[in-house]
Amino acid sequence: MTAGTPILTAAQMRDAEQALFDAGVDDYGLMEKAGAAAAEIIWRAGGHRDTLLLCGPGNNGGDGFVIARLLRGRGVPVRVAALGTSGTVSSRRALAAWDGPVEDLATAAPATQLVDALFGTGLSRGLDPAVAARLCELTGAASRSYAIDLPSGVETDSGALLSAVPHFGVCIALGALKPAHLLYPAADYVARLVCADIGIPASDRVHRLMPPRLRAPGAADHKYARGLVAVVGGAMTGASLLAAQAAARSGAGMVRRLAADGLRHGADAIVTQDAGTVEALGCSLDDGRLASVLVGPGLGRDAVARARLDMVLGCGHRLVLDADALTLIGIEEIPDGAILTPHEGEFVRLFGDLPGSKIDRARAAAARSGAVIIYKGADSVIAAPDGRVAVASGASHWLSTAGTGDVLAGLVAGRLAVTGDAFAAAGEAVWLHGDAARRAGAAFIADDLLATLPAAIAARL
Numbered sequence: 001m002t003a004g005t006p007i008l009t010a011a012q013m014r015d016a017e018q019a020l021f022d023a024g025v026d027d028y029g030l031m032e033k034a035g036a037a038a039a040e041i042i043w044r045a046g047g048h049r050d051t052l053l054l055c056g057p058g059n060n061g062g063d064g065f066v067i068a069r070l071l072r073g074r075g076v077p078v079r080v081a082a083l084g085t086s087g088t089v090s091s092r093r094a095l096a097a098w099d100g101p102v103e104d105l106a107t108a109a110p111a112t113q114l115v116d117a118l119f120g121t122g123l124s125r126g127l128d129p130a131v132a133a134r135l136c137e138l139t140g141a142a143s144r145s146y147a148i149d150l151p152s153g154v155e156t157d158s159g160a161l162l163s164a165v166p167h168f169g170v171c172i173a174l175g176a177l178k179p180a181h182l183l184y185p186a187a188d189y190v191a192r193l194v195c196a197d198i199g200i201p202a203s204d205r206v207h208r209l210m211p212p213r214l215r216a217p218g219a220a221d222h223k224y225a226r227g228l229v230a231v232v233g234g235a236m237t238g239a240s241l242l243a244a245q246a247a248a249r250s251g252a253g254m255v256r257r258l259a260a261d262g263l264r265h266g267a268d269a270i271v272t273q274d275a276g277t278v279e280a281l282g283c284s285l286d287d288g289r290l291a292s293v294l295v296g297p298g299l300g301r302d303a304v305a306r307a308r309l310d311m312v313l314g315c316g317h318r319l320v321l322d323a324d325a326l327t328l329i330g331i332e333e334i335p336d337g338a339i340l341t342p343h344e345g346e347f348v349r350l351f352g353d354l355p356g357s358k359i360d361r362a363r364a365a366a367a368r369s370g371a372v373i374i375y376k377g378a379d380s381v382i383a384a385p386d387g388r389v390a391v392a393s394g395a396s397h398w399l400s401t402a403g404t405g406d407v408l409a410g411l412v413a414g415r416l417a418v419t420g421d422a423f424a425a426a427g428e429a430v431w432l433h434g435d436a437a438r439r440a441g442a443a444f445i446a447d448d449l450l451a452t453l454p455a456a457i458a459a460r461l
């Protein structure tokens with residue numbers, strides 16, 4: 001999987017900064033660098049628009065004083081309103097270098113541009129209600145708004161809102177993304193996210209999901225070389241049909257639907273095998289050419305479904321477990337190397353109420369189960385047992401409709417058959433699913449994603 005922008009927690013960010021300082025980087029120099037990067041972004045977008053900087057008592061506020069000074073140096077009419085007394089060495093230095101007046105946050109008048117440098121990664125509790133209300137009021141009154149590093153009031157590591165947070169036009173993340181930039185609810189409060197490079201070394205563990213690079217078939221490829229997928233059917237035909245059709249459009253070479261009902265619907269390219277009995281299912285799975293097997297969509301939850309799941313769990317192929325399979329299975333039964341696609345309810349049922357952020361929970365579940373976890377939602381977190389994590393955020397909210405999970409599961413199985421790499425396949429599938437939804441526009445149904453998938457794939461070749 002292509003590595004995207006790194007995501008660091010508040011503590012990891014402090015460690016990374018400390019490592020730079022230990023290596024001889026100047027503390028205040030880093031603040032100047034961060035402030036300069038943010039000022040450049042604001043200047044390019046806003047030019048000479050009048051600007052109000054809100055500066056807090058810590059280093060986030062210090063960034064704000066640097067930004068104010070640099071914008072004013074370019075002729076921007078800038079005012080500064082401060083909250084509390086600058087308490088860090090660097091922020092005091094940044095304040096001293098600002099040679100304009102400092103207004104009271106409680107009485108400052110609004111401006112066309114609002115820059116929130118109240119709190120960043122050091123926020124430890126919600127803002128005082130009067131301060132949060134002032135932030136919302138001044139941000140709402142501005143036609144352009146910027147959050148420096150983070151919107152003040154969001155919890156860096158979890159994306160929770162600790163107090164009322166206004167909607168910002170742009171958030172300028174400093175040095176690395178933080179979980180709150182991608183996790184909900186915080187992610188909903190920023191329309192556009194940019195990350196300014198200030199020389200923080202990249203971590204190789206947790207990233208934002210990047211657009212994948214896919215490979216087109218070569219001259220020597222044939223349907224089995226490109227990956228044979230089996231989709232196990234069950235009580236509800238539609239779900240396995242959707243999944244099979246998505247797998248067939250994932251780049252895999254061939255898809256078989258191992259149907260419980262013997263009915264042949266869907267694309268003619270999909271082979272329907274009559275696997276209504278557990279024995280027949282076993283025979284169908286007894287094929288060394290199978291590169292992946294998907295079970296769960298439309299499987300059912302009764303004893304028959306359980307028997308079909310048992311047969312799949314014992315088949316020895318690479319597995320994708322979705323939907324009903326996630327309700328039927330226990331953690332100890334999950335085969336190493338499988339891919340699981342739980343939404344919130346399925347995740348909690350399977351792994352319990354794990355502590356920490358969605359990233360922490362996904363990572364713990366992957367380590368515990370030995371499987372790649374796609375913890376689905378408006379923010380989807382993909383975690384591997386070795387600790388790698390990719391976070392996809394900003395998926396179309398129109399995806400919250402019946403059957404889109406079946407399409408995703410089919411895509412995951414398809415990409416797993418193509419690549420044989422569970423973590424990469426999970427990332428590719430989540431990306432393609434999101435892009436297919438973007439292309440489908442508004443009010444689509446899950447079937448419509450099947451039509452937009454080929455274009456989503458073509459865009460990544």
Ligand SMILES: NC(=O)C1=CN([C@@H]2O[C@H](COP(=O)(O)OP(=O)(O)OC[C@H]3O[C@@H](n4cnc5c(N)ncnc54)[C@H](O)[C@@H]3O)[C@@H](O)[C@H]2O)[C@@H](O)CC1
Pocket residue numbers: 017027028030031034035056057058059060061063087088090118119120121122123124125126127128148149150174175198
């Ligand atoms: N260390 C550095 O030189 C750099 C720091 N950077 C900036 O520094 C920020 C982190 O700075 P800090 O660690 O100083 O933290 P913050 O500036 O986010 O704020 C911490 C201060 O606010 C207080 N506080 C926390 N929650 C509060 C609340 N609800 N109400 C009132 N006071 C509250 C804390 O006790 C502390 O004094 C980053 O987000 C980033 O903007 C960047 O400029 C990169 C360089």
Ligand SMILES: [K+]
Pocket residue numbers: 060116117118119120147148149150151152
């Ligand atoms: K801020």
